Amino acid sequence: GENVEQHPSTLSVQEGDSAVIKCTYSDSASNYFPWYKQELGKGPQLIIDIRSNVGEKKDQRIAVTLNKTAKHFSLHITETQPEDSAVYFCAASERDDKIIFGKGTRLHILP
Amino acid sequence: DAEITQSPRHKITETGRQVTLACHQTWNHNNMFWYRQDLGHGLRLIHYSYGVQDTNKGEVSDGYSVSRSNTEDLPLTLESAASSQTSVYFCASRGSGGEQYFGPGTRLTVT
Numbered sequence: 001g002e003n004v005e006q007h008p009s010t011l012s013v014q015e016g017d018s019a020v021i022k023c024t025y026s027d028s029a030s031n032y033f034p035w036y037k038q039e040l041g042k043g044p045q046l047i048i049d050i051r052s053n054v055g056e057k058k059d060q061r062i063a064v065t066l067n068k069t070a071k072h073f074s075l076h077i078t079e080t081q082p083e084d085s086a087v088y089f090c091a092a093s094e095r096d097d098k099i100i101f102g103k104g105t106r107l108h109i110l111p
Numbered sequence: 112d113a114e115i116t117q118s119p120r121h122k123i124t125e126t127g128r129q130v131t132l133a134c135h136q137t138w139n140h141n142n143m144f145w146y147r148q149d150l151g152h153g154l155r156l157i158h159y160s161y162g163v164q165d166t167n168k169g170e171v172s173d174g175y176s177v178s179r180s181n182t183e184d185l186p187l188t189l190e191s192a193a194s195s196q197t198s199v200y201f202c203a204s205r206g207s208g209g210e211q212y213f214g215p216g217t218r219l220t221v222t
Contacts, residue, residue, distance in 0.1 A: 006153075032209045034209075034210070034211065036213075041216075042215060042216070043201055043213035043214055043215050043216050044154070044201070044213045045213070046210060046211065046212065049209070049210065051209075089153065089154065093209075098144065098156060098159055098169070099144075099205070099211055100156070101146075101153050101154040102153060103151070103152065103153035104153050104154075
């Protein structure tokens with residue numbers, strides 16, 4: 001089955017700097033890669049996703065890149081703000097199959 | 112607006128008791144999932160369903176069961192609660208387009 005590895009487990013960046021979280025997956029059949037943000041005491045919220053027919057997708061300060069050959073995908077957050085502090089999860093799945101999650105990255109934005 | 116709800120939000124129970132956690136979604140999604148979240152383990156899949164009368168085991172299904180009698184609900188039952196089942200439980204639903212939405216979670220403590 002699918003296995004998703006996520007790095008780093010903890011990341012601290014200065015406010016205004018960029019943050020990058022990296023993931024790898026094992027199943028070459030996976031074609032859907034969502035990213036979730038989880039704030040304290042809440043359920044994970046979908047923030048961006050990418051499908052295998054594109055290599056990059058942007059939404060304001062957030063971007064995701066996908067390298068299907070290497071089975072790598074990454075989340076980039078630019079101009080970080082205090083409200084970006086949260087736990088971020090990457091995930092992978094075939095289109096209508098179950099989603100498998102990485103173990104999460106705790107992002108701290110330092111003032 | 113469509114939503115996914117969980118109840119109760121907090122539950123304390125004793126070892127050996129049967130416990131049922133409710134999940135209700137108004138997205139009219141066929142796919143529903145139960146995860147547990149523990150520190151260091153991320154989101155682990157317990158059970159999932161692709162439609163009425165369909166149920167499947169996830170990676171950590173021992174001691175849990177689900178039933179799907181209608182599209183909107185997927186209750187999770189702990190047959191005989193154990194201290195190892197103390198966790199935060201999240202229900203999720205997923206549409207045919209691939210986006211998955213999570214409920215707010217249930218914090219379960221087994222004493």
